[in-house]
Amino acid sequence: MSFDNAYEALGESADDESHWAFGTGFDDPLSGVDTTVPAGLDARALAAYCLMLGDDALIMSHRLQEWCTSAPELEDEVAIANIGLDLLGQARFLLARAGKADGTGRDEDALAYFRGTPEFRNVRLAEAGGGHFGHLIARLLVFSTWRLAVMQRLVSSADPVLAAIAAKGVKELAYHRDYAAQWAVRLGDGTELSHGRMQGGLDATWPLIGELFATHQVETLAGVDPALVRDEFDSVLEQVLSAATLTRPSSEGEAAVLGRDGLHTEELSPLLDELQSVARAHPDAKW
Template identity: 50%
Template structure:
């Protein structure tokens, strides 16, 4: 079957879009795995590991779809373990170091609400694979949002120390939030034909819903003096290299190995 240039370009666009979202989920999953056996309670060990597993599942679906469409035949494993730093397209927020528990919860609060809005909108995509992914993932991300919201309120309303640390966590992650809503020509093309979701359209709802949680927690919405950017172009933070080295270590040590 002959594929027209327009169809080929559309497939490449969708592949690039799925790669971005898959990288977001993969890298945040890896960050959250570091809390296993290190969380404040056994229950949180389980909760954060389950969230990480959900995100890993999202990553596998999206990366596999990207490899299917981009013409390279790469699997989700190939994309996860076979690329270098500059080839990852995740936002910087998800690679931000875990910090203390409050920083991790602040990062989860910011990302989970964005992800829930995005997945809900993607469920209406004209692309059947993205629509199916969005419908399934939205149900899982709703729990991620509830978990982060409840902890934000608990810490914000707790002791003076927990309040201080939760506010400090929000201040730490807030400069990275804006990148979630950046757009470019690729996203605008896919949004125009009903395939993708321009994240800029989600920002007002995100700001309102996150602010409501912070108000309930007695916390202040930060006003950052700078904004992180560059992850979608392959420019990453200093901590990304060590994170990726750990993620890929077994595959690189035993290339082609099977278990």
């Protein structure tokens, strides 16, 4: 296959159910795409950066699927599942890109299922679980607002593959953010009980925010410095919290690189035990 740019290759099969991003049965998500790392771009840094973004999406996707059968309405069961699938799709692209860029040849399955907890590079917000629906909405609102701002800037990445992945992700993340924002307003500006639940979700989530804007060296070499999206993040959250009559919590937690360097909460290991159990039990299986 021949394309003028990576986005055409990624989106070419939008109406073809055999393409993984829109169906199943597609072995290599980057098949047909030129994955040569552009001259002047550090291949190791690019691979590490794609791994970070891919791990964010993979772990958050798993947390969202835990809410299947637990959302307040059937319509939200579908919405949350679809958001999780969007992020799983992003994870596949990004992990595949990481494997191509670092020269190891590892595919997305190898990276998702056969790394240990310290090898994961996701932010700790993505691994946070439990709580009630207000906790879920708070985490999704913060995560999607932050990730959307980053992805919007990655559309102009020097790596055309990452730029194409970002362009597709922006459309998905805009919906994720709007979905979470609508629920935050609905709960926050609702009954006394729903307001308390939503405020409680924000209060529990806020200590994980500082890490989102801590700059890792890899991000400055191959991606977007997250500190640069802080103003946009604050502006969006201010609008949502105002409409929801919610109070912005004060404690943001440690503004330090943690998950990006493999320093995780105790919640990640049990999550990976579940996520990786089948693949590790049958490492040679073909699905």
